[in-house]
Amino acid sequence: MEKVAEFICRRRLEAAAIMGLVTVKPLGFLGSQLLIFLEPFLVPFFNEVEYHKLVNILSKREGIEVFVQLLEKKSAERKNTNTRQQTTVDEKEREKLNK
Numbered sequence: 001m002e003k004v005a006e007f008i009c010r011r012r013l014e015a016a017a018i019m020g021l022v023t024v025k026p027l028g029f030l031g032s033q034l035l036i037f038l039e040p041f042l043v044p045f046f047n048e049v050e051y052h053k054l055v056n057i058l059s060k061r062e063g064i065e066v067f068v069q070l071l072e073k074k075s076a077e078r079k080n081t082n083t084r085q086q087t088t089v090d091e092k093e094r095e096k097l098n099k
Helices: 002-010 014-037 039-045 048-058 061-098
Strands: none
Touching: 002 014, 002 048, 002 061, 014 039, 014 048, 014 061, 039 048, 048 061
16 A cells, blocks of 8 residues: 555655545445456556455455555655755755855
8 A cells, every 4th residue: 555655655645645535435346346447447556366356455445544544644744845945955056145
């Protein structure tokens, strides 16, 4: 699940993924079946064993909630990292201006 969450966050698709997961939550079993249907297109991006683990997790209602929380955590980490990098750049620019 970590790898899939990182894959989604690197492409900045957290909001779309979370929205899709929350929408599919009541229909978790059907959502997992959709992932099975899309397997030939998605497996090249993921390890096949991990993909099937994800399908099994998402077929359970509590599994979807856990994955949504993981996406939110990864998204917050990415935003914090970007903020820290921007702060570092701003501090360097201030130092140059003060000299």
